[in-house]
Amino acid sequence: MSLDSTDIDKLCELARLAIPADEVADVSAKLSDIVALVDQLKAADTAEVEPMAHPLDRSQRLRVDSATEDVDRELYQDNAPAVERGLYLVPKVID
Numbered sequence: 001m002s003l004d005s006t007d008i009d010k011l012c013e014l015a016r017l018a019i020p021a022d023e024v025a026d027v028s029a030k031l032s033d034i035v036a037l038v039d040q041l042k043a044a045d046t047a048e049v050e051p052m053a054h055p056l057d058r059s060q061r062l063r064v065d066s067a068t069e070d071v072d073r074e075l076y077q078d079n080a081p082a083v084e085r086g087l088y089l090v091p092k093v094i095d
Contacts, residue, residue, distance in 0.1 A: 001039065002032045 003011075008028050012019055019027055054060070073086065082089035 001035050003028050003035065 005024050005028060008019065008024050008031070011017075011031075077083045077086070077088070080088050
């Protein structure tokens with residue numbers, strides 16, 4: 001599929017881009033190459049390919065989920081303008 005200048009103008013409008021008139025032909029050629037590459041990828045037979053989450057057959061090492069620092073809530077809430085029962089009070093913004 002080849003993109004022409006009207007396609008480029010429409011894409012620029014949708015993406016809120018401004019491409020100078022002297023660059024439209026170059027952009028059109030590059031985008032047409034990208035679309036051709038995607039068409040080649042879509043033509044590949046993937047019926048026998050098993051979906052995978054990672055290309056390597058390894059499990060991911062995860063770090064231990066543990067607290068690394070203590071939080072002194074009272075210290076932080078001393079600086080807050082309004083606190084009630086351990087919760088920060090904020091102004092109502094929806095009527």
